[in-house]
Amino acid sequence: MAKVFKNRLLVRRLVLTQLLAVVVTPLLFILSSGVAAYSALVGALIYFVPNLYFVYRAFKFSGARSAKKILRSFYAGESVKLLLSAAFFAMTFALVKPLDVLALFTGFIAVQASSWLTPWLTAGKNT
Numbered sequence: 001m002a003k004v005f006k007n008r009l010l011v012r013r014l015v016l017t018q019l020l021a022v023v024v025t026p027l028l029f030i031l032s033s034g035v036a037a038y039s040a041l042v043g044a045l046i047y048f049v050p051n052l053y054f055v056y057r058a059f060k061f062s063g064a065r066s067a068k069k070i071l072r073s074f075y076a077g078e079s080v081k082l083l084l085s086a087a088f089f090a091m092t093f094a095l096v097k098p099l100d101v102l103a104l105f106t107g108f109i110a111v112q113a114s115s116w117l118t119p120w121l122t123a124g125k126n127t
Contacts, residue, residue, distance in 0.1 A: 011059055014118045015052065021114035022048050025107045032103075039100040042092055043107025050084035051115070053077065 026041040057077030058070075092104065 008059065010119075011055055014115055015055060017114045017118045018048055018051065018111050021111045025110040029100075029103050029106075033100070035098050036100040036103040039096075039103035040107035040110075042096060042099075043104035043109075044111045045107075046085060046088040046092065046104075047108045047111040050081040050088070051111075053084065054081040 022041070022044040025044050026037045029036040029040040054077040057073050057080070060069075060073050092099065
C-alpha cells in the first residue's frame with residue numbers, strides 16, 4: 001500500500017510540474033508577442049491534455065491481481081494519447097491563424113521536458 005501511495009505521489013508531482021510548465025512557458029513568450037504567447041500555450045496544452053488522459057488511464061488500477069488490466073490500460077492510454085496529440089496538432093494547424101510555429105513546438109517540448117526533469121527535481125523528497 002505504501003508503494004502505491006508513493007507512486008501516486010510521484011505522478012501527482014509530475015502532473016504539477018507539467019502544469020507549471022504550461023503556465024510559465026507562454027509567459028516567457030509574452031515579451032516577444034501575443035501570437036507567440038498563445039502559440040506556446042497551445043503547444044503546451046497539446047502535450048498536457050493527452051498526457052492527463054494517459055495518467056488517468058494508466059493509474060486507474062493497482063495491485064498484482066490487476067496486472068492484465070494495468071497493462072491493457074497503459075496500452076489504451078498511450079494509444080489514445082498519441083491520437084489526441086495528432087488530432088490536436090492537425091486542428092491547430094488548420095484552425096489557429098496566425099500561428100507562431102516555433103513557439104508552438106517550444107511549448108510542446110517544454111512541457112515534455114518538464115516531465116523528464118521531474119524525477120531529478122523531486123529526488124530525495126518523501127512528501
